[in-house]
Each structure stands twice: as C-alpha cells, then as structure tokens.
Amino acid sequence: MKAVFVDRDGTLNVNTGYVGDPADVVIVPHAARGVRALNDADFAVVVVSNQSGIARGYFTDAQADAVDARVRELLAADGARIDAMYRCPHWPADERAAGVPECDCRKPKPGLLRAAAADLGIELALSWMVGDRLLDMEAGRAAGCRCVLVPGVPPHQPAEDMSKAPPDYRARDLADAARFIIDTQHTGTQRPAASPRAGSR
Ligand SMILES: [Mg+2]
Ligand SMILES: [Zn+2]
Numbered sequence: 584m585k586a587v588f589v590d591r592d593g594t595l596n597v598n599t600g601y602v603g604d605p606a607d608v609v610i611v612p613h614a615a616r617g618v619r620a621l622n623d624a625d626f627a628v629v630v631v632s633n634q635s636g637i638a639r640g641y642f643t644d645a646q647a648d649a650v651d652a653r654v655r656e657l658l659a660a661d662g663a664r665i666d667a668m669y670r671c672p673h674w675p676a677d678e679r680a681a682g683v684p685e686c687d688c689r690k691p692k693p694g695l696l697r698a699a700a701a702d703l704g705i706e707l708a709l710s711w712m713v714g715d716r717l718l719d720m721e722a723g724r725a726a727g728c729r730c731v732l733v734p735g736v737p738p739h740q741p742a743e744d745m746s747k748a749p750p751d752y753r754a755r756d757l758a759d760a761a762r763f764i765i766d767t768q769h770t771g772t773q774r775p776a777a778s779p780r781a782g783s784r
Contacts, residue, residue, distance in 0.1 A: 603642025
C-alpha cells in the first residue's frame, strides 16, 4: 500500500500552539479537499505528529486523542478520511532533562512513519510526507519517502532554511500538494534516505 503521511498542526489544522483542546481545532483552507483527493487516489492518509505538549504536561494523552478525533470529525464532515494517526508524546532532544532517554519517534526521526508502515503494510518507497516544517521533510526523507512542503498556517517564525532536506515540491496548500503527488506518483524513484545528522532536530 502507498501512503501520504501528513503532519497535523499547521498542515491539517491551524497551529495555535500546543493544541490541547478540541474546541480550538480549525481546519486549514483546502486541507479537506487535498485529503479527499488522496483518498480517491487510493493513498492511505496517515497523520504523523510531534506532540511534546504531553511530555511538557500542557495536556494529556486523552486530550490529544480528543483533538485528533476533532480533526478527523471536521475533515470527515467535508468528505475527507484520515486512515490512521500516530504521535510522538516525548520531549525534543535538546530540551530533555538529564537521564530522560531520547525517543526514536519524534520527527525529524522516521520512527512514526516506520511504525505506521509496519502496522499498515505501507511501502515507504511509494509514499510521501507532507508538512510545513523542516523536520517533516527530514523525517520523510529519512524514511525513504518523497516530500512536499506546504506553507504553515500560520507560517513558522522564523522561516526555516530547507537546504538540509529540500522538498520535492513546494505546494500552495494541501490540495495543491495532493495534485502534485497524484500527478507524479509514477515518475522517478525515491531518493536514498538522508544520512542521520548529528545535532539535527
Ligand atoms: Mg506542523
Ligand atoms: Zn517520541
């Protein structure tokens, strides 16, 4: 099976910062249309999301579940289906307290994509990652996927230098990303996975 891995905050829903309340969920313009197009093109749509707000104690795993459910519900109301959602609840590498082990799932690591691939039978070489941050592009490439960057809603400040993991395409929005993926899915081959970089995040 082929999949499109999609970042959540800033890509599917407006990133209001550590989104922990389902009442705060607002879907990004054109996101539902993009997901729907991917559904129709037989891509599994799998959300992969860093949620360090859980490690930080800003919200619980159950609250994160409620936000995920609201994202799914609002998209479904527009005919768009999310097939699975994976999250990393851990600390960023550079903010962990001493003695807390580093996880292998926080993007830019490819752990969430690999876990989904194992669970769902996804062929990573046929799959794509779409997100609004450098770490999304890094995670996608590390997993052997092709990558599409969308503008964050709101855009990340300061703007990030994408030269460490240049996207295959810079889309206007998620609908444009889906169009590009569907049009080019059969062309080219995946790039070699990026080699791990010390100090990247
Ligand atoms: Mg994001
Ligand atoms: Zn993690």
